[in-house]
Amino acid sequence: AQKVTQAQTEISVVxxxxxxxxxxxxxxxxxxxxxxxxxxxxGELVFLIRRNSFDEQNEISGRYSWNFQKSTSSFNFTITASxxxxxxxxxCALSEAGNAGGTxxxxxxxxxxxILTVHP
Amino acid sequence: xxGVTQTPRHLVMGMTNKKSLKCExxxxxxxxxxxxxxxxxxxxxxxxxxxxxxxxNNSVPSRFSxxxxxxxxxxxxxxxxxxxDSALYLCASSLLPNTEAFFGQGTRLTxx
Numbered sequence: 001a002q003k004v005t006q007a008q009t010e011i012s013v014v015x016x017x018x019x020x021x022x023x024x025x026x027x028x029x030x031x032x033x034x035x036x037x038x039x040x041x042x043g044e045l046v047f048l049i050r051r052n053s054f055d056e057q058n059e060i061s062g063r064y065s066w067n068f069q070k071s072t073s074s075f076n077f078t079i080t081a082s083x084x085x086x087x088x089x090x091x092c093a094l095s096e097a098g099n100a101g102g103t104x105x106x107x108x109x110x111x112x113x114x115i116l117t118v119h120p
Numbered sequence: 121x122x123g124v125t126q127t128p129r130h131l132v133m134g135m136t137n138k139k140s141l142k143c144e145x146x147x148x149x150x151x152x153x154x155x156x157x158x159x160x161x162x163x164x165x166x167x168x169x170x171x172x173x174x175x176x177n178n179s180v181p182s183r184f185s186x187x188x189x190x191x192x193x194x195x196x197x198x199x200x201x202x203x204x205d206s207a208l209y210l211c212a213s214s215l216l217p218n219t220e221a222f223f224g225q226g227t228r229l230t231x232x
Binding site: 107 | 124160162176210220223228
């Protein structure tokens with residue numbers, strides 16, 4: 001069974017601080033996909049990044065960066081120079097491919113989420 | 121605008137009521153999902169529809185009944201719910217396996 005663990009339940013920082021959100025996963029699949037989503041107070045989950053298991057290159061997008069380390073089964077997310085608008089719940093997720101009746105589909109296993117609060 | 125629209129945004133219902141949640145996507149996706157988000161628990165996958173066929177039902181009680189009349193619409197019919205069913209219900213859609221899912225804003229359900 002797949003499992004995603006986000007050990008940090010809540011993180012509180014002051015604006016302009018850097019913050020790293022940890023994610024550790026378990027899977028028996030050799031091919032899998034990892035995701036990060038942001039959930040602002042409005043409720044919808046906003047997609048941030050997708051990474052497949054064969055691509056361990058780190059990625060940077062503006063103030064966001066992701067560190068994928070297959071050896072430790074981790075996919076950590078760093079926000080540089082945090083801002084108040086970054087306050088949200090952040091979810092790490094692992095995709096498992098399902099197959100039924102010849103139809104393939106994806107289903108996500110989510111971590112419990114990390115509540116990030118950035119104070120002005 | 122995420123491309124996935126859920127209505128209503130908020131719903132309060134009694135335990136004897138019958139109500140339906142609606143989800144609509146115009147992204148051309150062929151898979152749609154219902155997730156339940158309760159306080160202090162991870163998001164739980166409830167149902168998966170792929171090409172309008174239900175392909176997964178994760179041991180969800182029969183008081184929740186999904187319906188997918190076409191590839192753009194997904195419903196969740198509710199009847200005789202319990203207070204512990206109060207949660208945020210999120211709809212999502214995706215195009216291909218292992219591609220990102222796009223989520224709606226959710227329906228905040230309160231059962232009284």
